[in-house]
Amino acid sequence: MEYRELPHGGEKISVLGLGMGYISGTTEEIAEVIRTAIKNGINYFDLAAAERAPYVGYAEAFAGQRDKIYTQMHFGATYENGKYGWTRDLATIKRVFEWELDLFQTDYTDMGFIHCTDDMDDLQTIKRNGIWDYMKELKAEGKIRHLGFSSHNPEVARRLLDTGMMDMCMFSINPAYDYEKGDEYGIGEVQERARFYRDCESMGVGISVMKPFGGGQLLDAKLSPFKQALTKNQCIQYALDRPAVMTVLPGIRNMQDLEEILSYAKATAEERDYSVIGNFTPQKAYGTCVYCNHCQPCPAGLNVGLINKYYDLAKAGDIMAVGHYQKLNRHADDCIKCGHCEARCPFHVKQETRMEEIAVYFKQCDK
Template sequence: MEYRKLPHGEVQISVIGLGASVLGEQPEKDIVETVQFALDAGVNFFDLAAGHAGIFPAYGKALEGRRKDALLQVHFGANYTTGEYGWTTDLNTVKKSIDWQLKNLKTHYIDFGFIHCLDEEADLAAYEKNGVLDYLMEMKAQGVVKYIGLSTHAPALANAVLDKHILDMMMFSINPMYDYGQGDYAIGSDGERHKLYRRCEKEGVGISVMKPFNAGQLLDAKQSPFHQALTTAQCIQYALDKPGVVTVLGGPGNAAQLKEILTYFEKTDEERDYSVISTMTPDESVGKCVYCKHCHPCPAGLDIGLINKYYDLAQQGDVMAKNHYLTLEKRASDCIGCGHCNGRCPFQVAQMERMDEIRNYFGK
């Protein structure tokens, strides 16, 4: 397993986490088996936005004696008091649901308390007016909640909450379908979405990725808009390459499916390469580096994807990005103009010219 540090703190998070949407539909013994398999494999980040309430007592059993090994992402606004999932901004209902979840999880604390699934400004207004946000912040002040998060599919709403400067983590839907305008949750242009990822990295807000496979649609050539099936490893790599991303939450239904997702760590760079998506990127995306590193290896030894990422972040005002750039062993000024990168870039980025631009920007 590989881990990434949450910027707001020292906690280390597994780059592959476990989602709950499909798992929650399974018999309790299968849920327990899958969670324990995940823990044994080094997975430590678990989202609990499930469609069925039965997942909570199952997690309570799976985590007995191992609570400290798990980071739980619990949603303030997901209601399970009826036995099934419901969405609410009513404060009393939220309190009852959180009490019920804590009892069934057999825990007294929540690692990540999330503002749950807000996509509209009106929903955020109701969440605040009803006192749910204040309740979440009170829980953090009391030490019951360790970190504050937000789950959303909408860049505009995400930016509105980021403006409050309360977030440590954001759960956002990232996959090539949504980023390039395909699918029900393809909210915002690719420029708006990528700008959001860069803002999260700049402000130290980690991103936990939901829907990396779009419910399996990206893994099926007949359903995929690319008319070619991507692999789980390609989808995971695509998400992990985005600025700010800390963990990618797959949604397996059992331990066998999770084991297949975890084969990501056995794949070569070529097997993780997702550049096939360049065949359907919109015109506005052509010529923009997505840090896929398909242009690597650079004959001069430049990490072209990372150089581009630091440049984009620095342009957004991230002072630390410039410092990171200056610590690189090879910088844009080391480009020898061989054209290898230009010829290999599936997104038609003029990388040689971009290296000139970056050298002039940083002065090195």
């Protein structure tokens, strides 16, 4: 296993980590998967799940091995009803954190992350209602070793970097989200994302990567915006080659998924080589939203790229994406069908029809 050193702190973090969003099975099965991961050198674990049940399996696996692992806990994810929820209520956040510490029999988390901050209004809420002050207090007490955040939005993420207090962040990185084909297609958020990675590196802020496979879309030619499948090893290597990246956190379901991820450590250079993406032409992506936000600003205030991203992730089985969509200030049914986005889209996506489809989908999720 390869390890990378966190600039602020010096922790040696495995380049392969694990997300727990998709894991399932009995407590014993989950515990065995995590023990196997640790035996194979994985030491970094994100602790945001689709439901509460897997936590017990993780706790059993972590028992007696606290000095071998790094935990990434999210302040704003809640499981008080058994399923994943999202909150900005300070009392709830405090209650969840104390529950996690008690369950894992520890008195600290290595990484304390503001959970899923994707818009400016939400960032202001975090500052106003005491969440940020609470986390800084925990940092001073040693209950959080490193402050950080998770986000899908490079503009918001950059604002958090500007606090000068961040040591780590969680960001979605893969070839589809970073899509670019020459200067002609250096559009929208593409350069902003690249600049964010470089800023993290220059500021000594590490990145843990979520969604390395684009919610599974990049592994399926029918779903990929490139109309061609990539392998897991190609996607992992792509993420690891971005500036500031410490570790890649694929979501796994079971032991088979873990074994597939671990195969990266033994993969040849040819098996990891992702240079094939240089052959993907923009025309191959026509009709598919790649979340570039070249359509911004939307006259109705919609974050078109983020709405599309949450929709695609939700359809691919990411339960947490539903909650992330619901907390947006503007939703698909707020579309006024003015034609602005379709006129500006370089990939000719029919967003007005797409917004109708997305609105129906998420309304069904509310039932």
